Amino acid sequence: MESSEGSFEDVANPLGSEPRGHRHWDAASGPRVGHAGDHIELEDIPALVQAGAEKGEVLWRRLENDRFQGIWYDMTEIALADYLAPTVSGVVATGRIAVLCRERGRPLKGFSAVRLGRDGIRDLVSSTIAHGLVRFRVLALAGSGWSCQRNAAMTTYAFELCVGEFPNIYNAWDRARAREPGPVVSLDAVRDTPYTDAAEERPGEVIQRLLPDTSDELAEIVDLRYGQGLDLGQIATRTERSPRAIEGLLYRLKGRLKEILPDRGARPQKRNHEQ
Template sequence: MDAPHRRETRRLQENIDRRMADQHMVLLLARDGFAGRRYERFAEELARYGISVFRAWMHSGFLFQLLAAHGFDLHPDEHEIEELARDGDVREELATMTVARALPRFRQRALVEGGWNRDGGASVATYFIGACVYEFPNEYRRHRSHQERWRRAVHQAGATAENPTVNNVASEVLGRLRVLDDLTNICDPRMRTAVALTLDDYTQEEIKEILGASSVRAVEGLLYRWRTAARREEGERHG
């Protein structure tokens, strides 16, 4: 057997081994009803992987090619493509929100309902990335809508310079930019998701459902820990 054939055989075997390991993991998670601490650790690792993949795909522009191949042509203009290549904060927010929306649907359809199985040819991680691909178009359209509202707010503020609310508008925009910048420093993907969703005006009940959290108080706890850490870091910067 020549080298290319040996590499292909090894790749196929690795894929089989990975899917076998994934099946064992899914069976363990099923014992807990796809809930609890073990599932949370699994979801956190899956979220980290999904965010990493989507950040890279947005940076290279490959994601739009992949989406077009699946029938989701978002027709990004040059400015949008350049923004994603340049702005790591935007990539982080879009990736985080996409993964946050994909996780509960993946849990229900792939795990609870058995949509994923080892004979389907894809690992659990690959199957999850596929779920994220289908979530991204709606998230990107929301991003476009938010950007347009920002532009209108800033334009209106500039056009009404005598209005005392101008400073409030500017402060709101700058405050949002500061929080978006801080998202990249939040290591816990669940906390990062909770902050991003709060920034997008989701209620804590909605955030609880998206995260699969046990209660609204659990969401409040995530946000409280983030605010405490943010205030401490702000104090250290100005101390």
């Protein structure tokens, strides 16, 4: 069947694994298997979303034909997400995202990739991509989405949408984090608890007693940081880990300590033998 929007190629799959008319599409004049022109297949989508405007327009017309739903749109969204995941992760992990947002008039207050840690980066990136792709479809349905006249590749356009969404995602994350009780910020808090004779032990030993599943490697990092006062760079040299990885390990450790130690706002009771 043909229409002003294009036509499906009604080809039966001999293996019976696909519905008729789903895999092939010709935007110009109907079935043209093996010919050049506007004929595209599902396998072409990853390349088309990264192609220039002219080739991308063929896919866009196909998506418009389906009102941005169905198997062709699902595959397009997957291809965009596959491109965006490492791209958005890269600009967040390097801090480049702060520059991009500032250039767009939306600076990120207190942004630091080290402060986010690996888990924070992963959560922000996944949320940003999800929101960016929702906006991609909303704008497309409204008739103001990607255009071969206005935009470069669809991936570039989708990335710009993600940059636009990131300040909202980051600010929500920052507000939620501010409402959480702060983690223990140093082992001085551990030494004040009734659970340990920290003054007689190495910091790493204290942690392993409070949290028995703490690895020897993490206990060593605690000793180097809080016992010997080394900075993250010095610890990285000794442990063959990156400073960012060490920062993340210590932050998560502090979070676990926060769960088992008394509220930092209240001075813990001294043990009987200390009174």
